[in-house]
Amino acid sequence: NAGVMQNPRHLVRRRxxxxxxxxxxxxxxxxxxxxxxxxxxxxxxxxxxxxENIIDESGMPKERFSAExxxxxxxxxxxxxxxxxxSAAYFCASSPLGSDEQFFxxxxxxxxx
Amino acid sequence: AQxxxxxxxxxxxxxxxxxxxxxxxxxxxxxxxxWYVQYPNQGLQLLLKYTSAATLVKGINGFEAEFKKxxxxxxxxxxxxxxxxxxxxxxxxxxGGYSTLTFGKGTMLLVSP
Numbered sequence: 001n002a003g004v005m006q007n008p009r010h011l012v013r014r015r016x017x018x019x020x021x022x023x024x025x026x027x028x029x030x031x032x033x034x035x036x037x038x039x040x041x042x043x044x045x046x047x048x049x050x051x052e053n054i055i056d057e058s059g060m061p062k063e064r065f066s067a068e069x070x071x072x073x074x075x076x077x078x079x080x081x082x083x084x085x086x087s088a089a090y091f092c093a094s095s096p097l098g099s100d101e102q103f104f105x106x107x108x109x110x111x112x113x
Numbered sequence: 114a115q116x117x118x119x120x121x122x123x124x125x126x127x128x129x130x131x132x133x134x135x136x137x138x139x140x141x142x143x144x145x146x147x148w149y150v151q152y153p154n155q156g157l158q159l160l161l162k163y164t165s166a167a168t169l170v171k172g173i174n175g176f177e178a179e180f181k182k183x184x185x186x187x188x189x190x191x192x193x194x195x196x197x198x199x200x201x202x203x204x205x206x207x208x209g210g211y212s213t214l215t216f217g218k219g220t221m222l223l224v225s226p
Binding site: 091103104109 | 155212217
């Protein structure tokens with residue numbers, strides 16, 4: 001059973017471009033969480049999704065950021081018009097129905113030039 | 114609202130010495146508590162978790178943690194440090210179930226020969 005997959009592992013964008021980060025949860029997991037880790041900070045919750053539903057987006061910046069988890073395919077975290085402050089590691093975690101444990105992917109490290 | 118405080122951003126020990134990483138939490142409901150380890154450029158791996166059962170929790174790699182409600186603490190210990198334990202350690206709290214995780218800022222464990 002493969003773990004949580006994230007791609008790309010590293011992403012470089014120039015200011016104003018769009019960044020798309022993908023997360024494939026573990027097989028059988030129906031819940032996906034996105035977290036952001038800024039340099040020398042802990043992980044901060046961004047959004048929690050189930051298939052085709054956003055359950056909690058209280059940690060998402062109000063502008064430029066969006067997330068989806070379609071019926072088919074990976075979960076996508078989209079950042080429009082990136083700025084230097086968006087440079088961070090973005091982690092996805094998944095969990096199965098009824099579980100309190102989250103399994104983390106290796107992260108996508110976004111660098112905005 | 115929940116919060117986690119990890120005392121000491123860096124802890125240095127000698128190989129074979131006791132490891133003690135401190136974590137204090139704040140929660141308005143009975144908490145679920147977790148310790149994760151992060152190796153460089155990797156995702157987070159669960160070490161152990163407390164979910165209202167036994168207060169002394171044993172995890173992987175010889176680590177354990179004790180939940181002390183009166184002190185609102187969940188400190189991580191290991192009797193004898195190994196070089197391979199050098200990593201960053203994160204304490205996290207949730208209110209269980211599908212709840213999101215609130216992380217501390219992390220403690221970098223340095224192990225010297």
